[in-house]
Amino acid sequence: MTDSAKRDRGKRERLVAGAGDLVHRQGVLGVTLAQVAEAAHVPPGNVYYYFKTKDDLLRAVVEARIGEVRAMLHSFDAHADPSARLKALAGRWVEMHDLVARYGCPLGTLSEELGRRDDGLDREAAQLMGLILDWAEAQFRRMNTADPRECAVGLLAGVQGGALLAHALRDPALLADHVRRLQEWIDSLV
Amino acid sequence: MTDSAKRDRGKRERLVAGAGDLVHRQGVLGVTLAQVAEAAHVPPGNVYYYFKTKDDLLRAVVEARIGEVRAMLHSFDAHADPSARLKALAGRWVEMHDLVARYGCPLGTLSEELGRRDDGLDREAAQLMGLILDWAEAQFRRMNTADPRECAVGLLAGVQGGALLAHALRDPALLADHVRRLQEWIDSLV
DNA sequence: GTCTATACCGTGATAGAC
DNA sequence: GTCTATCACGGTATAGAC
Missing domain, CATH: 1.10.10.60 (Homeodomain-like)
Structure with missing residues (x-):
């Protein structure tokens, strides 16, 4: 180079x-x-x-975020236990609860905003949630839980909804407390 | 007049x-x-x-939405049973699942967008979620569930997160299925 | 009291200078 | 190959015509 x-x-x-x-x-x-x-x-x-254009830059931003998500999910694979992996996933939002309470979840707000479009970038952005969902489903499946897909939706919806409420009310503790409840729920499934 | x-x-x-x-x-x-x-x-x-300004119009929009939320919650009080009230609340998102999958939850997306501000309108918008949360907490309390506030957060976070995922993946059925699971959870608490 | 013409600014984008 | 001067457009807001 x-x-x-x-x-x-x-x-x-x-x-x-x-x-x-x-x-x-x-x-x-x-x-x-x-x-x-x-x-x-x-x-x-x-x-x-x-x-070339602002949308071009935006596409690069989305692609970079997708890369970050992949790297994050890959890092969780270090845990042998699938329930530990899922709890580590949820824990990521606790780590950034102050940032989330101020500006919302970096992935969730981007998905919401781009989801309204209809120019291809909406499809691209859908991967942000889609990748996490597929990965979580695989973990729940390894745990032999009933309805692994619905469990994955339940977990990610819980996290994203918690982030939204924490942002709206500007209350970091709300997110932290809610995520801990989700982690307890994961433990209850083992 | x-x-x-x-x-x-x-x-x-x-x-x-x-x-x-x-x-x-x-x-x-x-x-x-x-x-x-x-x-x-x-x-x-x-x-x-x-x-006078665009923000002025926006404030009127938020106030109108707050009025709609109050009216909606009031209409649920027709149910005698608090668990029926909570299920009716969740059911509202099933009713508009197609709209939500296309453009997101009207309350959630507005909260996210205005939550980033710092000019008073963010506080105003916080009522959209705050009112629902307080009302739901009161219903859970009447059901004598443990941690009524956390249950209220769990329910609304579930609905909002489900709406966000349904929007991101543009999948109305995801929202409907997820909300039904939340309604089953409410039933399991009685 | 109701509406229109217009000012003014900031934006994304481009052509061409260095 | 890198950057700057400038354009055209569309936005909010206003002054004043009706």
Whole structure:
């Protein structure tokens, strides 16, 4: 890789990371490309050198988030016990409960916003929830629980709903307490 | 009331209703005042005669939604049994599962979007979830369940999370199935 | 009291300078 | 190959015509 390509990559990554952050805090439509440029320490207007359109940048943000989700799920596979894996998944939202109470779940708010579209990006964003759901279903299946798919939906819906309520009421403790109840529920299934 | 005041009221109501609808489908920032005017059959630009700013109109939308929530909860009080009331609450989301799968829960998406703000409208919007939560808690308390507040959070989080997943995956059946599981859970507490 | 024409700004996007 | 000056558009909001 040439030096210039490396710099490109660095700036591209900074742009995507900054855009992802801003989108989380302000929503897709609330973010301007000028803000993204500033956050990534790139000259304003220069964003178009790396992304043809704003939607292009957005697509990169979604793809990066999907990558993060895959990495997260993969990291949970270190646990031998499927119930421990599921509890670790839920625990992720406890770890970021302050951030969630202020700006909502980074995955949930993005899914909600892009779910209204009809240009392909909605399908892309659906993977954010779809991947987690499929992974959780596989874990419940290993636990030999009845209706593993519905259990997976119950767990992720619980987490996402808890995040939404914690955000609406701006109450981090609500999320933490609710997730602990979900973790107890997982234990009760073993 | 004078005739002109009546007309005002009619237009005002049409503007608020149209704006509420558009906000649900496109999000707060995705709606333009021109669209609102068109939806309400009011001359474009004329919106400012009824509302000083866009935020003013938005506040009216939130207040109207709060009124709808109050009316909905009040209507459930017709059931003598608190568990029947709670199941009727959950049933509301089954009734509108197609709409929710397409555009998200009208209350949930609004709460998410306004929860990011910090100008008072976030507090206003918090009532959308707060009112339901308090009402549900009172019903669980009458059922003598342990931890009525946490049960209320569990129910509303379940519904909202189910709505979010149904929206993300654009799958109305997911919401209907999940809500039925929540209703069975309510029955199991009696 | 009701509505229209318009000002003004910030946005995404582009053409071309360096 | 990288960045800057600028455009055209669409948005909110206002001043003033009817």
